[in-house]
Amino acid sequence: MTRRVAILGAGPAGLAAAEAALSAGADVVVLDEGERIGGQYWRHHEQLTDRRMQHQHARFARLGRVAEAATVHREASVWRVDTAHGIRVHALVGPADGSDREALTIDADALVIATGAHDRALPVPGWTLPGVITAGAAQALAKRDGAIVGERTVVAGSGPFLLPVADSIALAGGSVAEVVEAAGVAAIARGWGRAPWQLAGVAGKAGELAQYAGGLLRRRTPFRFGQAVTRIHGQGHVEAVTVQHVDAQWRPVAGTERTVTCDSVALGHGFTPRLEAAIQAGCDLSPERFVVVDDRQATSVASVFAAGEVTGIGGADTALAEGAVAGFAAAGGSLDDRRISGAVRARKRMHAFATRLATHAIGPGWTGWLDEDTIICRCESVTRARLSEYAAASSRAMRLATRAGLGACQGRTCGRTVETLIAADVDFDRRPVLSSIRIGELARLHHAEHKEQE
Template identity: 50%
Template sequence: MTRRHVVVVGAGPAGLAAAEAALGAGARVTLIDSADRPGGQYHRMLPEAYDAARPEVLQHGWPAFDRRRRRVLAHPRCAWWPETSVWALERPDPGHPGPPRVHVLRGPADGGDRHRTTLDPDALVLAVGAHDRVLPFPGWELPGVFTAGAAQALAKGERVVVGDRVVVAGTGPFLLPVAASLLEAGSQVLEVLEANTPRTVARGWSRRPWELAAQAGKGSELAEYTALLLRHRVPYRLGSTVIEARGDGRVEEVVTARLRADWSVLPGSERTVAVDAVCVTHGFSPQLELPVAAGCALRTTPGGEFVAVDDDQATSSPGVYAAGEITGIAGAPAARAEGALAGWIAAGGHPGTATLRALRRGRDQGRAFAERLARAHPIGAAWPEWLRPETVVCRCEEADYASICRAAADRASTATRVAKLETRAGLGPCQARVCGPTVAELNARLSDEPAGRPVEGLPAPAPHRRPIAQPIRLGELAAAPEPPLADPAPHPHAP
């Protein structure tokens, strides 16, 4: 019997669950991740040479994750490809339904001997996750200003502290695990600042409170983080944020302020705090390059654009499934439920089993939680008031707020391409992954006041619409790829 070959991209909670379910349904699985060990951001592991003696102390939910990791990586039908990047997806010709061909680069991202190859799966599961969204503010380009996700990755994956005196600021529950990771790695967290006001947060979380009973696990996790902050005497301030970073060559102090519900600054509430690092996050942006390259339709929500999926996690592209944060920011339990559902269906498993009913129920509860999260921790409309003309908006190209406003006002720059070349916003190495949502939002705000019509001159880059999803060297692109692999052999590994 020929077994279906399922390729899973991403080995975080969703991807690992998808791989396990696909194996359970009898498929052959190739599990791909750019990291050298599975787990994603949620279960980011130390390098093998520095494995923790008691990882359960550092990782929330470690025992269950460790069992799943070992089952998947040791399975004879699983090929584990670490340090592998999917740089492009090639759609099949019209009239030949099926998932796209997967173009990969195997080897460390900074290595010089990466090898190109391709995979032709029977089904493709995309579980590539999301990254921090950070709103610009004066001084955010200074060394020592980190995204919260980067700071947590260094603390969890390398045991490296970003600073001795750190402020964590932004919005959302992610602030708490970031602060916890920093404390456990040895940093002194001076304060955690949630930008939304107590009323906004309470109104979002208290709506239909009986639905929170399904998230009891998150309640215990919240209690753990709260207890840790209390033990270290870290204040958690609602309705406050960092509006400026200052320093000579690197961040030395931040200016914090109290905010109204729309995130406008309360005059006279500014404080100056001496720091050597600041970690900021204002939600998450899903990594949509691969889903868009595969032809997946997107849906627009108050929290942003996400991949549209049906009740089986299937996308609009034949043979392509999506799970985890690219379908909605709902947390690790929902990502695992989505991944297991996607993996089982992608492998040809029966769609009516009792287990799938429980997975769909958990998935739907996660989606309700995501909606609650968006209501409790929205981005206030008045945040652009923090900006000054010289505030950098695109850090790669050092495009400032004044240049973006000039492009919007210049009627000769109404063509998007002309405006992008004029401001350079979104044309740097990150290809608008960081500044893209911000520039697009500023574009919508800078409108003709009488008509309320958005000005077309401001570049509104769509960072996920590109044929090459990951950096590839010209030499690698020019080299002949290895033949397509229809039946990849398992990669040697040690669980």
């Protein structure tokens, strides 16, 4: 009997998994919340996306063809994954946050979790002002909507992702005042070799990054190393930022402050994996809080595989390689099979790239730029001072008393930051409801079940 493989996410990892699972003869079902496949990396719109932002388009076009052989559910919000009695995925299909979407239940023999990651933005005084967005938002709006948030943007944070973000803003018609990278020149030289952004053996990645760096040079955009945006100024909207040197621990260095005029800020301090589906499925996590996988990308739960950013932040090429391995293994294929050897080799190469991203890891000194009244939890407007009041309480008591992480985003935005500030794990990623579902939609499930029984 044909194995059915369900895949959560249609980004690079999910699509590569679908392609590989199909090649191994599986019946493949892909679910993604987007209107189009491609995930955040290929967040393209036929009419609205500037062609120059469509990186690796040939690869995408090839993977896109899997959509014809697999069953692809677009606009599918997976809100629950059960693995207790076989694999069962519950989703709602229809417009984002609609109130009358169609319920979909998928039973499968194997599951590939390729839910990706989202930006992590550290709090900065003033970061709730309109005009402050995440680096990923700048990228997504430019790609998906051809839109910009301001005329003059400071891009700040850490990691090579800042480069394509700055590039996209410029291509969408904005201007980038500066790119501010917290890692210092010395650290980057150590981490990446003498020629930053270039890596032997990862030609595609190096070429892509070199292209962005070239764009910055051409537009004469200043690139600052070892600096950070430590304050955002404005009355009702962004008017300027303070840029400041930070030491190797990301502690702001007094006396180095300067003001940069801008009307928008894009913040990106790395990525947070989207773990809730994997956690609900019962997958073990590493101490660094990624899904633990073996050589076959198999998780600790039987027949559940994971690939891409949920297993470690590595970028699109890593995700493609891991996805292919996961999909192939989920379909019952063996890693000795010649059809998957290319992906196994690519995965090894790309993991070398991923390791280098540690150069940009968040330094503990960043908390030095917070004020007591800086909002940490954006949903519930919880300040740092309020969190400090409950420093001695249990994490659960703290959460209920301050409401940090209890708001609409359920700690997706502030969770890791809150844990840093209270120096304790809060387990924000354990979410009983994986994505939005309305009470009426839930009620209809009961009525449907009830009817079946009659």
